[in-house]
Amino acid sequence: MERYGYLEEQREGYPVAAWIWGHRLRVGQHWMEYLLEFLNVLAGFDYELGQGINTDGASVKTEYARFTRLGLRRFVFYDDWEKTRHPFDDAARKRLEAALRQLCDGPIRPDEDPLMLARSLLRAFSAVEESRSWFAKSLFPAHHNLLFWEGLRKGATKFREQRSADALHPHQLDADVSFDARNFFARGGEVYYLILSAGTRNAPALRQTIADRLRDLLKARNEALGELAAIIDQTWQQQVGDHSNPTPTGRLGWIPDPDCPLYARIAEDVATFLQADLDPLETLDLLAHLVGFHLTLYIYHRAHPQALSAHGDGRCLERCRPCLPIDALEGADGGVVRTISMAAFREQEAHIICQAQAYIRAQVAAWVDALTPGADPYAALDSEARAHFDLPRLSKGRRDAFSDRVNALIRRLGAHPDRTALSEGYADILIGVLQQDFDKNFKGVHRKLAKAVGLAAPRKGPGARFVLGDNLLKALTLANIPPGDGMTYDEFLQRLYERYGLVVGVREAREASLLERQRVNGEYFERNRAALLEKMKHAGLATEYSDATAVVGG
Amino acid sequence: MIWNANIPPGDGMTYDEFLHRLYERYGLTVGVREAREGLLEQQRVNGEYFERNRAALLDKMKHAGLATEYSDATAVVIRHLRRLNVGQGSVFEVDDFIINGRPADPAAQAEHERLFAPALDLGGRRFGQERMAYLYGGAAAPKPEEEHPLMRWLPHCRRKLFFEWQDAAAADRLFPFQHLPEYFRLVGGDPALLAHYRREIVLGLNRAFSGLYLTDADALYVTSQYAHAVEQPVPLVRVKIPADGIALQPAPAQTEAFDRDLTTLRLVIYPPPGVEAQPVTWPVDLLRFEYLLRRARGSTPDILADECELSIRQLKDTLLARFAVEQPPGRVDFFAADRNRYTFRTLWVDPQGRIRI
Numbered sequence: 001m002e003r004y005g006y007l008e009e010q011r012e013g014y015p016v017a018a019w020i021w022g023h024r025l026r027v028g029q030h031w032m033e034y035l036l037e038f039l040n041v042l043a044g045f046d047y048e049l050g051q052g053i054n055t056d057g058a059s060v061k062t063e064y065a066r067f068t069r070l071g072l073r074r075f076v077f078y079d080d081w082e083k084t085r086h087p088f089d090d091a092a093r094k095r096l097e098a099a100l101r102q103l104c105d106g107p108i109r110p111d112e113d114p115l116m117l118a119r120s121l122l123r124a125f126s127a128v129e130e131s132r133s134w135f136a137k138s139l140f141p142a143h144h145n146l147l148f149w150e151g152l153r154k155g156a157t158k159f160r161e162q163r164s165a166d167a168l169h170p171h172q173l174d175a176d177v178s179f180d181a182r183n184f185f186a187r188g189g190e191v192y193y194l195i196l197s198a199g200t201r202n203a204p205a206l207r208q209t210i211a212d213r214l215r216d217l218l219k220a221r222n223e224a225l226g227e228l229a230a231i232i233d234q235t236w237q238q239q240v241g242d243h244s245n246p247t248p249t250g251r252l253g254w255i256p257d258p259d260c261p262l263y264a265r266i267a268e269d270v271a272t273f274l275q276a277d278l279d280p281l282e283t284l285d286l287l288a289h290l291v292g293f294h295l296t297l298y299i300y301h302r303a304h305p306q307a308l309s310a311h312g313d314g315r316c317l318e319r320c321r322p323c324l325p326i327d328a329l330e331g332a333d334g335g336v337v338r339t340i341s342m343a344a345f346r347e348q349e350a351h352i353i354c355q356a357q358a359y360i361r362a363q364v365a366a367w368v369d370a371l372t373p374g375a376d377p378y379a380a381l382d383s384e385a386r387a388h389f390d391l392p393r394l395s396k397g398r399r400d401a402f403s404d405r406v407n408a409l410i411r412r413l414g415a416h417p418d419r420t421a422l423s424e425g426y427a428d429i430l431i432g433v434l435q436q437d438f439d440k441n442f443k444g445v446h447r448k449l450a451k452a453v454g455l456a457a458p459r460k461g462p463g464a465r466f467v468l469g470d471n472l473l474k475a476l477t478l479a480n481i482p483p484g485d486g487m488t489y490d491e492f493l494q495r496l497y498e499r500y501g502l503v504v505g506v507r508e509a510r511e512a513s514l515l516e517r518q519r520v521n522g523e524y525f526e527r528n529r530a531a532l533l534e535k536m537k538h539a540g541l542a543t544e545y546s547d548a549t550a551v552v553g554g
Numbered sequence: 555m556i557w558n559a560n561i562p563p564g565d566g567m568t569y570d571e572f573l574h575r576l577y578e579r580y581g582l583t584v585g586v587r588e589a590r591e592g593l594l595e596q597q598r599v600n601g602e603y604f605e606r607n608r609a610a611l612l613d614k615m616k617h618a619g620l621a622t623e624y625s626d627a628t629a630v631v632i633r634h635l636r637r638l639n640v641g642q643g644s645v646f647e648v649d650d651f652i653i654n655g656r657p658a659d660p661a662a663q664a665e666h667e668r669l670f671a672p673a674l675d676l677g678g679r680r681f682g683q684e685r686m687a688y689l690y691g692g693a694a695a696p697k698p699e700e701e702h703p704l705m706r707w708l709p710h711c712r713r714k715l716f717f718e719w720q721d722a723a724a725a726d727r728l729f730p731f732q733h734l735p736e737y738f739r740l741v742g743g744d745p746a747l748l749a750h751y752r753r754e755i756v757l758g759l760n761r762a763f764s765g766l767y768l769t770d771a772d773a774l775y776v777t778s779q780y781a782h783a784v785e786q787p788v789p790l791v792r793v794k795i796p797a798d799g800i801a802l803q804p805a806p807a808q809t810e811a812f813d814r815d816l817t818t819l820r821l822v823i824y825p826p827p828g829v830e831a832q833p834v835t836w837p838v839d840l841l842r843f844e845y846l847l848r849r850a851r852g853s854t855p856d857i858l859a860d861e862c863e864l865s866i867r868q869l870k871d872t873l874l875a876r877f878a879v880e881q882p883p884g885r886v887d888f889f890a891a892d893r894n895r896y897t898f899r900t901l902w903v904d905p906q907g908r909i910r911i
Contacts, residue, residue, distance in 0.1 A: 124788035540868030
């Protein structure tokens, strides 16, 4: 399989999900962190797409800078209620505040304190809290200067030292904070960076447009906020002085099948979306929705039963189109469309699980085919499996269970097993062993993302089905219709189906063979279509004329 | 006591009815309120802010509560309250009156009989029969998910009641629009009245735009904020338009459906000083008027928000696109919590790296 991104020389083994959906998407990443990580990587490459690659002819840069901005984030997040208090950070905050105090003009009254005001202003941009420690929190990137990478104070939770931090130099206070934890920036944003880079390999102008628009969005807007953040952080950097620790850097992961046309389609969407003339905060917020939507779609695309072979020759868009019936009626039809949509949601999850199993089976079958006569087949398979799926990283219990089951298989099939039985038996064992990690870390990604961006409802609780939330609907409209253009509502629905597999009206339901499969009357989808139009009219996204034609955009 | 038109009488006070009464009296619902309470725990709001500004925090939660999607169970309650759908079902007094009459009030009951007893339909009996079937049920009652035939009569009955009841004030009271009489008076075009209500509309828009309980009606503040703020939201002010630069006017509207001229209201928003642009015109129909006036008078985003919020967001986008200009370098305008209210603040960052208010 062809891969695109940065491949570590020393490493061959990855979890099964990485082999199908790239390295990597993990359920622990907060939905907003996909945008944050993506923008951090892009800004860390100085707003250039296509950098950090060593698979496709080496790019100029191999590593992106990780912004630390310890001064800024201590100022914003570290306070007396911090859950991970540390004497070093107490000392650092005290010194920073004293230095900042020097920068404030005029007498300070308690309710007229510029620093308090600045802090509450910046604090309102807190993007992810989730009761994390200060170093793992993030700011919504209203400006480039608010971007920083996930940090980790090593040993902070177990810290017992009684030594006073007052005698230490500021750079010593920062020394133990590292920037390679990847607890929350789990590489999902990198995957999106890679998707846009792969999708614009043959479209340099498009690539440049996307990067320039994002640079403009993060650097040329909200400049005063950016200056405020810069002053705060620089004040701390001046304290640290020449001793400052070197800027940490990071390397990308990789995605499979760089020629998959879905990547180009996603890049097109982003370029069109970024043309819209919206408020910068609104643009970023809608972009976060679009990123989550695209990654969910990417998961479904690659989970499609036809997906093992179809990427790369341009046919996969047609053949791996998911079927995502949207419930726009909110149950007003007695739940007919909702039931269909719920079934489709469950089906997608089943596809994801089956795809992982199919990958393992195909892999084992290939190893079995390649076995050399005379060699010990079990030892050969073990060494392949260990290397390919990185089995040593599994817990000892899992590894022991794996050995036990392989031993049982040896007893059952003997030293010279039938190849088919060996392939099947060994794949079953491997599936059993890898399942837990897959279920825990990957299976829920689509569910979490789809619910967060408004592609699935309800937000909590059972009965998930596909919907189109207000923000997502707006983002999709802007991603498909450039400013000033328009198309009829029916064309728009047709486009949503062709590009994403979203089924709203009766025509799309028929094309997706939903009517026959579910044996329902087309009238339900007709009402579904009307309900979505109603919503779009309310949102000002569509206009209906007296001759009953509705136009989206325009 | 108000009977819920969807639930046949005889069951005592139902939960729906209870919710309805709460809604009528306090402008909020139990379902929504419970959702809000849940938020306190979910968001683990920083205690510092709680101490510093309890009132503002509560407001923030109200805002957040309605901006959040709920689980199915909560959504059911909210959707039930949203049922303004003509003929689909209703929790409003007008339908209760049509179906149950008002035996306790002889004048109203007489009016009910005058309007609905004779010849509502050609045969003269169908409506009466279906009304009885609805009230007393029986073997012919449709399945729960099917619409009761009586529902099809409701739009007609509402219109009849609205246009034919002699005592217009009494009829108006039955409709869920608390501000209907004011709307009628404004459409008449009294300049003093229009100027007065313009302030209320501006206040309502300020609250709808920012999601906060702002109190300033001297200017329209077009704000922008991080929509998923975990802490207290601090909206940045992108455009500030003096209230004097906004006009509330009666607007003639022509539709093919009516044989007489129709008048509604519109808001004409002129660009703020120093900005060259065409004014923005925004139709204020009864629904938007009702919603903004409720917000101006202290209501939280209620059932009407769902119908109105998207169009208000659209107005905000238009105003930003047309009127927003880059601030002078180093200047940030925003609303900050200041004891029990939000005040307009400006923070300056000068090129020498100094920070001042």
